[in-house]
Amino acid sequence: MTDAIETPAEAPADEGRAPLRRLWFYARQHLPLLITGGTLAFLGGLIGLVQPIVAMDVIESLETGESLRNPLLILVAAVLVGGALEAFGPYLMQRTGQDIVLTVRRRLVGSLVRLTIAEVDRLKPGDLVSRLTSDTNLLRTVASTTVIGGTTAVFMLLGGIALMAWIDLVLFGTTMAMIVLVSIIMTLIMPRIRNATTASQAALGEMGSILERIFSAFRTVKASGAEDIEIGKLDVAAREARDKGVMVAVWEALAGVMAWLPVNVAFLIVLGVGGARVAAGTMTISSLIGFLLLLFYLMGPISSLVAALSQLQTGLAAIRRVETVADLAHEQPSNGASISANNGPALLSFDNVTFGYGPGLPQVHHGVSFEASGTGLTALVGPSGAGKTTVFSLIERFYPVTSGEVRVDGTRVEDWPLAALRGMIGYVEQDAPVLHGTLRENLLMAAPDATEAELAEIVKRARLTELVASLPDGLDSAIGYRGMTLSGGERQRVAIARALLRKPRLLLLDEATSQLDAANEAALKQTMLDAADRTNVIVVAHRLSTVTSANQIVVLDAGRVRAVGSHTELVATDELYRDLAASQLLTADSH
Numbered sequence: 001m002t003d004a005i006e007t008p009a010e011a012p013a014d015e016g017r018a019p020l021r022r023l024w025f026y027a028r029q030h031l032p033l034l035i036t037g038g039t040l041a042f043l044g045g046l047i048g049l050v051q052p053i054v055a056m057d058v059i060e061s062l063e064t065g066e067s068l069r070n071p072l073l074i075l076v077a078a079v080l081v082g083g084a085l086e087a088f089g090p091y092l093m094q095r096t097g098q099d100i101v102l103t104v105r106r107r108l109v110g111s112l113v114r115l116t117i118a119e120v121d122r123l124k125p126g127d128l129v130s131r132l133t134s135d136t137n138l139l140r141t142v143a144s145t146t147v148i149g150g151t152t153a154v155f156m157l158l159g160g161i162a163l164m165a166w167i168d169l170v171l172f173g174t175t176m177a178m179i180v181l182v183s184i185i186m187t188l189i190m191p192r193i194r195n196a197t198t199a200s201q202a203a204l205g206e207m208g209s210i211l212e213r214i215f216s217a218f219r220t221v222k223a224s225g226a227e228d229i230e231i232g233k234l235d236v237a238a239r240e241a242r243d244k245g246v247m248v249a250v251w252e253a254l255a256g257v258m259a260w261l262p263v264n265v266a267f268l269i270v271l272g273v274g275g276a277r278v279a280a281g282t283m284t285i286s287s288l289i290g291f292l293l294l295l296f297y298l299m300g301p302i303s304s305l306v307a308a309l310s311q312l313q314t315g316l317a318a319i320r321r322v323e324t325v326a327d328l329a330h331e332q333p334s335n336g337a338s339i340s341a342n343n344g345p346a347l348l349s350f351d352n353v354t355f356g357y358g359p360g361l362p363q364v365h366h367g368v369s370f371e372a373s374g375t376g377l378t379a380l381v382g383p384s385g386a387g388k389t390t391v392f393s394l395i396e397r398f399y400p401v402t403s404g405e406v407r408v409d410g411t412r413v414e415d416w417p418l419a420a421l422r423g424m425i426g427y428v429e430q431d432a433p434v435l436h437g438t439l440r441e442n443l444l445m446a447a448p449d450a451t452e453a454e455l456a457e458i459v460k461r462a463r464l465t466e467l468v469a470s471l472p473d474g475l476d477s478a479i480g481y482r483g484m485t486l487s488g489g490e491r492q493r494v495a496i497a498r499a500l501l502r503k504p505r506l507l508l509l510d511e512a513t514s515q516l517d518a519a520n521e522a523a524l525k526q527t528m529l530d531a532a533d534r535t536n537v538i539v540v541a542h543r544l545s546t547v548t549s550a551n552q553i554v555v556l557d558a559g560r561v562r563a564v565g566s567h568t569e570l571v572a573t574d575e576l577y578r579d580l581a582a583s584q585l586l587t588a589d590s591h
């Protein structure tokens, strides 16, 4: 079982302490509620003890003929208060558990959405989702069982032990030996519960990853007839989750019996040794009976403590999976600089930029330099894999450059506050992702404050008027998972409209490589040229009609800029461009 973030096997054995601190960090924030809930549950139990005592009183009153009024009133009050406490205590604990889960989830959501693109490139989204849903859910009962159950049990245990020592030191020594034995066994069993839980949760995460993989390419899976293969993979992960879940149950059961057994052995030894001491006159019979009763009494807190420790292991396993997300690389929202931007077209420059996607991966840019300023269209062209889309990723600061500088308005992108930098850029990706939801939600995503009038204007400019009119609820129509109810060309125009609504000072457009019909093609081109009249538009061009309309063309080849010029100039001077124009660009422009 592989885990994108870490495998349980990779976790060092002594890693348990940091998760414990983190678990405590979350529980601590809700301590007053936890203590109140625990106290109420405890008082509820105490009132339960009052009832038989008062009931005995009632029976005695029946015999003596005394008035039943007072004991009956006490009994009724005890029932009411006891019932209220019994209900309210556990309710409060459950609520606190939910509050803790909410705190953890909020932190995790903030963490997930701010991960760097480089981290998400290597992670499995399905597994991340399971960390947010399934792992956090494991923490619901942990806090109340472990914190309240565990601490109450420790106090009861210490009290019982102190009383034992007071009654008889020899028997106390025997009992303590057994308690030490239980402790040693527990230190061996507990990490196994934790590891089995981690493995079980990792398997659940794997199921999430497989499902996410299937749904993200659902048509391909079906068209390839790969349903059975994928079901098989899901089945393996489901079995793994089940098997490891059963292992958790096995170790927990073992922990239970291993706590029970030594205490019972202690009972027999105490009976034997104590009996002999009573016979020898070194111990009174009442002390022996008291000691044996205490031993029985201790069974309760010991099994509570074992349950609390088992639950703690589950919580530690969950918190480790949750917290690894917090430990991943996150985007820094702002570098603190305050930059006053104007509203005109942004000035973009690349100066000797080198870049690779990561250690061990080949360099993609080997010193890219070019400039684009003012309104107009700059087309980036080059063979597949030349590094054109990567240019956009560096402008958006999705990845840091290795050396050289990417500047917007003369300021390095690293020095811009991230929100301000991205706020002035409209980015249309090649596959023009559209999210599940309504058309309106999709358009307003990047500009939630846009007015109805602005929305209507953009719909017109992006040539979406006909589409909106044809949808049953217009802009409020749902457009399916990843916009699957739209055509490729419509998705492109929705993505462009979304980017334009942001009133970008720099529009980055990664042209689709797929063929579009003539009407869509013309609509897209017109929208792009409209935008270029108002702002600085950079387009990764795959169509000849786009490059021939461009004010300047930058030819990228194997991570270097090999030529810059107009279509006519480049056809005359650059061999690669001539080839591209004659083959790839021309082919894509065959309409």
Ligand SMILES: Nc1ncnc2c1ncn2[C@@H]1O[C@H](COP(=O)(O)OP(=O)(O)OP(=O)(O)O)[C@@H](O)[C@H]1O
Pocket (backbone or CB within 6 Å): 121, 357, 361, 364, 382, 383, 384, 385, 386, 387, 388, 389, 390, 391, 540
């Ligand atoms: N996220 C990534 N992680 C690692 N390598 C990547 C990543 N994205 C792209 N690459 C690699 O970087 C190189 C340049 O990719 P890029 O997408 O910039 O090329 P491109 O010129 O836009 O190609 P195309 O015209 O086919 O879209 C390619 O070799 C690609 O495999």
